[in-house]
Structure formats: structure tokens, C-alpha cells
Amino acid sequence: xxxxxxxTSSQPEEAPSAGLRTFxxxxxxNYRWFFASxxxxxxxxxxxxxxxxxxxxxxxxxxxxLGVMFLVNGLAGFVLAPFAGVFADRVxxxxxxxxxxQSVTATVALAIGSLVASGQLRFEHLVMGAVVQxxxxxxxxxxxxxxxPQVVGMERLMxxxxxxxxxxNFSRLVMPGIAGFVLAAMGGGDGEIGPAAHVYFAMxxxxxxxxxxxxxxxxxxxxxxxxxxxxxxAELIDGFRYLIVTPPMRMLAIVNFFMVLFSFSYxxxxxxxxxxxxxxxxxxxxxxxxxxxxxxxxxxxxxxxxRSERRGLLLLCSGLLLSVGLMAFASSSWLPLxxxxxxxxxxxxxxxxxxxxxxxxxxVDDAYRGRVISIYNLEMSLANAALYxxxxxxxxxxxxxxxxLGGAAAMLFLLSVGLLIFSPAYRSLG
Numbered sequence: 001x002x003x004x005x006x007x008t009s010s011q012p013e014e015a016p017s018a019g020l021r022t023f024x025x026x027x028x029x030n031y032r033w034f035f036a037s038x039x040x041x042x043x044x045x046x047x048x049x050x051x052x053x054x055x056x057x058x059x060x061x062x063x064x065x066l067g068v069m070f071l072v073n074g075l076a077g078f079v080l081a082p083f084a085g086v087f088a089d090r091v092x093x094x095x096x097x098x099x100x101x102q103s104v105t106a107t108v109a110l111a112i113g114s115l116v117a118s119g120q121l122r123f124e125h126l127v128m129g130a131v132v133q134x135x136x137x138x139x140x141x142x143x144x145x146x147x148x149p150q151v152v153g154m155e156r157l158m159x160x161x162x163x164x165x166x167x168x169n170f171s172r173l174v175m176p177g178i179a180g181f182v183l184a185a186m187g188g189g190d191g192e193i194g195p196a197a198h199v200y201f202a203m204x205x206x207x208x209x210x211x212x213x214x215x216x217x218x219x220x221x222x223x224x225x226x227x228x229x230x231x232x233x234a235e236l237i238d239g240f241r242y243l244i245v246t247p248p249m250r251m252l253a254i255v256n257f258f259m260v261l262f263s264f265s266y267x268x269x270x271x272x273x274x275x276x277x278x279x280x281x282x283x284x285x286x287x288x289x290x291x292x293x294x295x296x297x298x299x300x301x302x303x304x305x306x307r308s309e310r311r312g313l314l315l316l317c318s319g320l321l322l323s324v325g326l327m328a329f330a331s332s333s334w335l336p337l338x339x340x341x342x343x344x345x346x347x348x349x350x351x352x353x354x355x356x357x358x359x360x361x362x363x364v365d366d367a368y369r370g371r372v373i374s375i376y377n378l379e380m381s382l383a384n385a386a387l388y389x390x391x392x393x394x395x396x397x398x399x400x401x402x403x404x405l406g407g408a409a410a411m412l413f414l415l416s417v418g419l420l421i422f423s424p425a426y427r428s429l430g
Contacts, residue, residue, distance in 0.1 A: 022305045025160040030218055031152045037213035038164055041102065043171040044206035047199060048109065050176035050289055052126060053271035054183070054282055055116075055193050059123050063272045063401065067391025069130050070268050070384040076134030077381025081142075085374020086235045088142035089367070095147065095214050101140035102211030106204045108133050113200025116193060138381070142373040149361070149369075150219045158358045162304030165354040169300050169346070173293030180286020189281045239371030248363045249372065251426055255419065256356050256376060259319055261383040262412035263349060265405055266326055268387050269394055273401045278335045291339045295346025303354040311355050312429030318351025319416035326409030330402050359429055 025031050056065050091097055108129045115121040152160040179199050186195035243249050274280035274288055299318070306314070325344035332338045364372045390408065394401040419426050 022159075022301055023163070025152050025156045025163055028152055028156070031160060033213060033216040034147070034151045035163065035167060037210045037217070039167040039171065040206045040213060041210035042168040043175050044105075044109070044203040044210065046168070046171045046289075046293075047175045047179050047203050047206075049267070050179055050286065051196055051199055051203075052130070053268075054180075054285060055121075055196055056123065056126060057271040057275060058189070058191055058193055061272075063269060063391040063394035063404075064388075065123065065391075066268055066272060067388040068127065070264075070391075071388040072127055072130050073134040074381040074383070074385030074387075076131055077138045077377055078385060080135060080138045081374045081378035081381055082236050082239070082371070083232060083374075084139045084377070085142045085239060085371035086232045087139070088146050088370030088374065089235065089239075090232075090370075091143065094143040094150075095217060095219055097143040098140050098147070099211040099214050101136045102207055102214075104136040105133050106207035106211070108136075109200050109204040109207055113197045113204060116200060117197035119194070121193070138377060141377050142370045145357075145361075145373045146370045147217075147219060149366070151217060157361055158306075159304050161358050161361060162300050162306075162354050165300040165350060165357070166297060166304060169293055169296035169350055171293075172346075173290055173297050176289035176293070177286040180282045180284070180289075183286075184281055184283035236371065239368055239375065242365070242368045243372060243375055246363075247425070248429060249360070251423075252356070252360055252363070252429075253375065253379065255415075255426065256360075257379040257383060258415055259352055259356070259412065260380055261386055262408045262415065263319075263322055263326070263352065264383060265387060265390050265408035266329070266345065268391065269401055269405055272394065273405065277333050277401060278338055280335060284335060287339060288342055292342040292346035292349075295343040295348075296350040297346075299347040299350030300354050303351060303358070309430050311359055313420075313427045315352060315355040315359065315429075316416050316420050316427065318348050318355060319412060320348075320420065322348025322352055323409050323413035323416055324348075327406055327413065330406035330409060333402075363429075 026035065052069065053066060056069060059065075088094060088097075112121065112125065112129050115125055148160055148164065149157055182199060183189070183195050186198075188195040243253055270288065271285060274285045278284070278288075280288065322345060325341055325348055329338060329341045329345060332341060360372065360376060361369075390404050393399045393407075394404040
């Protein structure tokens with residue numbers, strides 16, 4: 001059984017109805033405010049991922065420049081992520097940390113939008129903005145993720161995490177497509193990025209709402225520590241020790257790193273891949289992201305409906321599906337076929353992300369929750385930084401974007417098949 005302490009929500013829940021189990025956590029009024037804040041954040045974040053990649057490729061025409069954006073995000077997380085987890089385990093008011101960080105992110109989006117509107121935006125500005133937002137996100141994520149059990153309770157944690165992922169995937173389904181059509185309708189493309197200012201201003205408003213909306217989420221302050229606490233460095237070392245000596249956590253962390261590394265190549269390469277290989281403009285790039293969101297939303301809702309069993313096996317099957325989808329996408333140069341394939345990619349990605357998060361949150365001891373979440377975020381940062389050489393391979397005439405993406409997908413396929421065949425311990429995780 002998972003090694004987690006039980007939590008109770010800080011607000012009474014409505015009586016269960018005969019409705020679908022899929023939306024069970026939303027019966028909790030407190031969680032509904034939390035969910036609304038997450039939805040606003042994810043909407044802005046997915047617009048930003050789409051828009052920033054498109055602007056970078058329009059300004060530079062380089063996959064290596066796309067890799068630089070992932071590299072600087074990764075370096076920010078690499079330096080700060082472990083200590084952000086210690087901070088999340090120490091701080092009494094996690095909600096306040098999230099609200100402050102959301103305000104910082106909104107300010108950066110507003111600044112970038114102003115530079116675009118004035119015609120002064122350069123690639124260096126996007127890099128600096130990515131660093132600041134990377135630092136803010138790294139500090140925020142352990143505190144925000146650790147809030148979920150406090151808000152909804154351990155008994156509905158799997159459902160809540162899957163719904164959190166659904167919020168992210170719903171925003172992927174809707175907003176990049178809208179942003180792409182707005183850019184195309186206002187004349188964006190072929191080096192013209194001026195219309196992006198309007199989208200950045202909308203993003204700033206959403207990030208601000210995501211922070212202010214948390215004011216309505218009622219969670220008690222965590223109790224103050226008794227006695228003298230160990231140093232932050234000692235607590236950090238203790239968090240790594242806990243991860244290493246706890247077999248389920250160690251196994252989950254190792255597999256998660258490689259799955260993220262091999263699957264996020266698609267996210268990094270997509271803006272250039274769409275333009276160079278598929279001949280797609282901003283509207284078609286938005287459609288590709290939306291199609292991926294259809295699969296992702298379907299996958300996360302399926303996870304929300306599942307019972308707490310055989311989740312390790314399902315995660316590996318999701319990784320296998322994702323790898324096959326990515327290999328097919330890398331092989332296609334026809335936009336209609338690629339649109340169909342990315343639905344499968346989104347389905348596999350949602351299963352991998354949702355089930356990986358659920359397993360981690362379910363098995364971790366609450367005293368180590370913030371630090372373990374931060375170590376997972378550190379893995380994400382390392383994987384992002386490691387993607388930079390892939391951008392250089394995609395720029396190489398001898399390899400190109402299709403072989404670079406297909407090679408990463410093939411590694412994910414081998415990893416998933418190997419674990420399915422040779423790791424009964426992982427398959428049996430519930």
C-alpha cells in the first residue's frame with residue numbers, strides 16, 4: 001500500500017451523487033476553487049509554450065535556438081529545484097508562495113507583450129524571460145503540488161491529480177488553436193510577430209487570475225516545526241537518501257527521468273518541425289497542438305475514472321503507445337495524417353504524466369512530499385537541458401528533425417518494452 005499519511009480537506013464536501021466517478025473530486029467546493037486557479041494557469045502556460053516556440057523559430061529559423069529555451073529553463077530548475085522542495089516542506093503557507101510566484105510570471109508575460117507591441121523584442125529578451133519564469137515556476141511547483149492532498153484529501157488524490165492533468169490538457173485542446181488562428185488572422189508569420197502582443201497580454205491576465213483565485217482556497221497553515229530544525233542542506237540530503245532507500249520511489253524516479261527525456265523531444269521540436277517538414281503556418285501549428293490536446297484530455301479523463309490498481313502496468317503501456325505515436329509522427333510529412341497521429345501522442349503523454357504523478361504522490365511519505373516533488377522537477381530540468389543537443393542534431397543536414405525525433409521515440413519504445421518484459425516490480429505498482 002502507498003506509504004502516505006492521510007489528509008482531510010479543510011472544507012466539508014457535498015454528499016456523493018450517482019454521477020460519474022470521473023469528476024468525484026469536484027464535489028468538494030474547496031477543490032473547485034483550486035481547480036479554477038489551475039485551469040487559468042495551465043491555459044496561460046500552454047499558450048506561452050505554443051507562442052514562445054513559434055516566435056523563437058520565426059526570429060531565428062533554428063532548432064538550436066529552440067533548444068536554448070529548454071536549456072535555460074532546465075538550468076534554472078537544476079540549480080533551484082532541490083532547495084525549492086526543502087522550502088515547500090518547511091513553509092507554513094504554501095498557498096502564499098504560489099500566489100507570489102504567479103504574480104511574477106504575470107509580470108514577465110506583460111513585459112514580453114509590451115516589447116512585442118513596441119517592435120523591440122529580441123531573442124535575448126525571450127531567454128531572460130524564460131530564466132525568470134523558470135526560477136518562479138521551480139519555486140512554485142513543489143508548494144502547489146503539495147497543496148493538492150491538503151485541499152482534497154488522500155482518498156480522492158488520484159481523481160484530483162487526474163483532473164488537474166485534465167485541466168492542463170483541456171487548455172492544450174483549446175488555447176493554442178485559438179492563439180494560432182488569432183496570429184494567422186492578424187497577419188502573423190514569415191517573420192511578422194506583432195500580433196503575438198495581444199496573446200501575451202491575455203496570458204498576463206490569466207496568470208494574475210490564477211494567483212488571485214487561490215485566495216478562495218481554504219487550507220490551514222501547516223503547524224510550526226517543534227524544536228531545532230536541521231539545516232536546509234541536511235534536509236536536502238535526507239530527501240535524496242529517502243528517495244534512494246525507498247524502492248518504489250527510487251524506481252519511479254529513474255523511469256520518470258528517461259521517459260521525460262525521450263518524450264519531450266516532440267514538444268521542443270514541434271514549432272520548427274511543423275514549418276519545415278509539414279509546411280504549416282501558425283494556424284496549422286495551433287491545430288496540431290489542439291489535436292494533441294484531444295488525445296491528452298481523453299487520456300487524463302480515463303485515468304480519473306480508473307480504480308487504484310495496476311497503475312504501473314498502465315503507465316508502461318502509456319509509454320509504449322506514446323513511443324509508437326512519436327515514431328509515426330516523425331515519419332509523416334502530410335499534415336492531415338500528422339493531425340490524426342498527434343491525437344495518439346497526446347493520449348499516451350497524458351497517461352504517462354497522470355499515472356506517474358499519481359504513483360509518486362501515493363507512495364511518498366508526507367514528511368518528504370515537497371522534497372520528492374522537487375527532485376522530480378529537478379529531473380524535468382535535467383531532461384530539458386539534455387534536449388539541447390537534440391536541437392543541434394535537428395539542425396544538422398545529415399540528420400534533420402525527422403531522424404532526431406524518431407531516434408528519441410525509438411529509445412522510449414525500447415525503454416517501455418524492456419520494463420514491460422523484465423520489470424515485474426514496476427508492473428505490479430498499484
